Amino acid sequence: MKEERPIYFTDPEKLADYVIDKVGKNITLGMCLGLGKPNHFANAIYQKAKQDPEIQLKILTALSLEPPTWSSELERRFLEPLVKRVWNGYVNLDYLTAVRKKELPPNVQVAEFFYKAGGFLDNEHMQQNYTSTNYTHAARDVRDNGMNVGGQLVAKKVLNGKTMFSMSSNSDTALDAFRTIGQMRKEGKRVVAVGQVNKYLPFMYGDAVVNPNIFDAVLEAPDLHFTLFGAPRESVNIIDYTIGLYASTLIQDGGTLQIGIGSLGDAIAYGLQIRHQQNEVYNKVLLDLSVNEKFGDIVHRVGGTGTFEEGIYGSTEMLVDAFLHLYKSGIMKRKVYDNVHLQRLVNEKKISVRQKVTPEVIELLAEQNSIHARLTRKDFDFLQEYGILKSGLTYENGKISDGKEPFVADLNDQNSKDRLFKSCLGTELKEGIWMHAGFFLGPPDFYDVLNNMSEEERMQINMTSVLHTNQLYGNNPYSSEELKLLQRRKARFINAGLMVMLSGAVVSDGLEDLRVVSGVGGQYNFVAQAHAIEDARGALMIRSTRAKGKEVSSNVVFNYGHTTIPRHLRDIIVTEYGIADLRGKSDQQVIAALLNVTDSRFQEGLLQRAKQSKKIPSTYQIPEPFRNNYPERLESILGKYKEKNMFPIFPFGTAFTEEEIVIGKSLREFKEKAAESKMAIVPGLIGQMVTSVPAEAKPYLERMQLDNPITRQEKIMQKVVLLALKNAGQI
Structure with a gap:
């Protein structure tokens, strides 16, 4: 009996058990780059492998995302409120945490083809398991490395009365990887395609829209809709x-x-x-x-x-x-059309995107042999899809019906052509794609x-x-x-x-x-x-x-x-x-x-x-x-425009508050100076010990919860922040 697809799960652990039952204990999980990972499922399958050393788990992916972490109390005070504000509700990837802490079990391997810049420079596991590949070859290489499980985060929507999924953020390699899994399934191989629905994921169109039945199993439950990972904008200097x-x-x-x-x-x-x-x-x-x-x-x-x-x-x-x-x-x-015949006419400036439909549009298509003189079913569907023929028309046995007597749409017959142009044309061409x-x-x-x-x-x-x-x-x-x-x-x-x-x-x-x-x-x-x-x-x-x-x-x-x-x-x-x-x-x-x-x-x-x-x-x-290529020259040229509120640090906005921008820049510069020479910062710190706190420093200290230091550590941290702000010219 043919198994209906997909099977829906509300429990990630039960889904992981289903996958293991289907493919066995040698699991090669392929997931897309960045945002579109099914985090709950990835964590569940990782935990199964962590608990059972007989499971051999290989994770093939790229750009696994993680919120920033801190390595000192001062960094915690700066980062923790930001992490809670920006990444609250995001589900961390357990395998990535283990990689970062160098606690990955010996039966688990993580291989990526793209990292956050500099993210794993000193990580032995990730450097040794890096896979170098062109983006266009990634789906192929994941297949060749033995992928038998695919995982993807999807958006869900009812279109024309039918539930559909969107690959949304990651059609990039997912479309090809899941097509490969479908072919492997037809060949009788033990594979599982897993989707996880996330209501926060935008439902995107185009090739991203897929039938749910490409998945064997889908994870969906009210408490599994996690916050999408937010990648903060970088400052622009x-x-x-x-x-x-x-x-x-x-x-x-x-x-x-x-x-x-x-x-x-x-x-x-x-x-x-x-x-x-x-x-x-x-x-x-x-x-x-x-x-x-x-x-x-x-x-x-x-x-x-x-x-x-x-x-x-x-x-x-x-x-x-x-x-x-x-x-x-x-x-x-x-805007362009995903149709070679219309796009050619657009390039030749004979038609324009979303223009009014006229008889000339059909005649131009006929002239370049894009449609037959006697319209076929394929011609009819194409003309109707792009709004050249209006909706509501039907095509049966070579004839078009507009609610009256059906007629053969023959452009070589003047009566047929007149009727087509008079009663069957749409209003305007379909919208294009930008x-x-x-x-x-x-x-x-x-x-x-x-x-x-x-x-x-x-x-x-x-x-x-x-x-x-x-x-x-x-x-x-x-x-x-x-x-x-x-x-x-x-x-x-x-x-x-x-x-x-x-x-x-x-x-x-x-x-x-x-x-x-x-x-x-x-x-x-x-x-x-x-x-x-x-x-x-x-x-x-x-x-x-x-x-x-x-x-x-x-x-x-x-x-x-x-x-x-x-x-x-x-x-x-x-x-x-x-x-x-x-x-x-x-x-x-x-x-x-x-x-x-x-x-x-x-x-x-x-x-x-x-x-x-x-x-x-x-x-x-x-x-x-x-021969005058110096940064000072650029500062002087663009500086006068910055004074007119041009070239802002964050041209398109930021998740940082004004205080966080100042504190972050000041502490980064201070850290660089301290790394260069710890002795160079000692005189300044000593000076801060005997200097009162200036009023303009108050909002920065409040943000760091150092406006009223109690412990010795807090008092030292306060002085560090004050010195960093002073060195940066902020106070």
């Missing part, structure tokens, strides 16, 4: 903003955009906002930065500095919070915005597989290469790196001692895609320097023992000092361009290394306009 401004000049009106999460992504979005909403001010900032003088050629050839009249369309692996701000600002307004994305993760208010959107608005976002967003190949069920090329015109794929070598090769994910910082994710995919699309470009944003205490190092380096993006895929590098156009250039041209955007404290040393290697003429000198 002057360096980030300058990089974002340069990157914003590379984006053409009417083009396509991909950006990532973090301060640099927010900086680009803010740059695009002021470009569109305060264009005169935007161009004045660019003038002050000498953008046209130094980089005008690539800006005018590749990008632009005007407002967005046609708008931008998004094709990205990650739907980041910044995209919604660009949408609200009227920038993400170029975003294709694979996954999302963001702050709590980001999820609120998605949940509060109308259904029509959410339908304009197609959550889909990374096989769709991250590559052009048509070897998947989501889209053809032809359609992707039509949609992704003038694409700009913008990501971030750690270092760039003078060869143009980029380091983004690891160190030369083989330790993994994060993972390649989809970066290689987008770099390769930028080379594959005729009018596309790819840019990698790199802060020109990094600092450890007083020691400053260049992120533009002669060479390095690890590579993420090879030199033959070099394209555009953006630092806070400008734009280096590397594509198709000779090595000496590449070196010269990179030196132009290098911090001037390191230019001469790098130039000499290049000369020693005979990669640039011995007589070459860095042009004078590029």
Whole structure:
């Protein structure tokens, strides 16, 4: 007897028992990156393995999420109220806690293909079990590593009288992984697909909508709807903003955009906002930065500095919070159709998205052989789906019925054509899509915005597989290469790196001692895609320097023992000092361009290394306009705009209070100074012991519960906070 799917469970432990009964005690659990993990089920299966050493559990996933933790009483006082406010109700992942505490049982292995940057640099288990893979290969590699259980968090909704699920935050690899499980099930293999319903997860449309029967078991109960993990926005400093401004000049009106999460992504979005909403001010900032003088050629050839009249369309692996701000600002307004015939007409400007339906629309489709002269069932369904024919019509035995006598829809017959155009046309073409994305993760208010959107608005976002967003190949069920090329015109794929070598090769994910910082994710995919699309470009944003205490190092380096993006895929590098156009250039041209955007404290040393290697003429000198690349210059230029309330620390808001922003920055700087030299902070601490508490320090001390210290430890902590605030110029 065929088993009905899915079986519903209200108890995670009973679900775990069901899974073990189905697949046995060798369990390889595959879960998606980031938000879409079924935390209660993951914890239940982990606890089963912890209690029973005969169970061999391997967890294959990426970016397991955890709220911040503290290692001292002072850190606790700062972080605990924040954790309670932002992450209250989030269910921690037990396996991740064990990994962090180095308490993972010997019968449990955790392998990830992407980490939070720097999160596991010194964790032996995670470094040894890291799996390096392109994002587009992740579902395949999880399959090849023996996945027999898949787990996914889903949203639930009744559509047209039928209960449906949405993969929501993680269509990225889940669609393909669960399709694989379905195929394995047909082959008679012992597999289980598990879903967990979460009412807080936005119900997203497009390819994300699936039938519940793709799951064998579903976990759902009122007390299992946990708070979604909130990823706080990062602060954006002057360096980030300058990089974002340069990157914003590379984006053409009417083009396509991909950006990532973090301060640099927010900086680009803010740059695009002021470009569109305060264009005169935007161009004045660019003038002050000498953008046209130094980089005008690539800006005018590749990008632009005007407002967005046609708008931008998004094709990205990650739907980041910044995209919604660009949408609200009227920038993400170029919409596309997931239909090659209509999109071709849109590109040719013969029709427009959501235009009034006219007979010409059908005639244009017939002219390009998109429909038959004598409409077939397939033609009829297509025309009705996109609003070209009105709803309520029926098609039977080759004839259309509009409530009257059925007729053959033959465009070569004038009477039939007249009747079709007179009584069967819809009002307007279906709404288009402004975003294709694979996954999302963001702050709590980001999820609120998605949940509060109308259904029509959410339908304009197609959550889909990374096989769709991250590559052009048509070897998947989501889209053809032809359609992707039509949609992704003038694409700009913008990501971030750690270092760039003078060869143009980029380091983004690891160190030369083989330790993994994060993972390649989809970066290689987008770099390769930028080379594959005729009018596309790819840019990698790199802060020109990094600092450890007083020691400053260049992120533009002669060479390095690890590579993420090879030199033959070099394209555009953006630092806070400008734009280096590397594509198709000779090595000496590449070196010269990179030196132009290098911090001037390191230019001469790098130039000499290049000369020693005979990669640039011995007589070459860095042009004078590029020899003033100092952070102080950028501070002075953007500083005057900050005084006019531009370039705020958090352009799109923050979960931190004003006091927390000040305290956090002050304590971080104090910690860095103390790490450099503990003796350097002693005089200041001694001074604080005999100094009264200034009135302006009161709100900060109240936030840290140190306004009325009682114990000796509290009194010392109070003095530390006061010294940190004083050193940071806050009191």
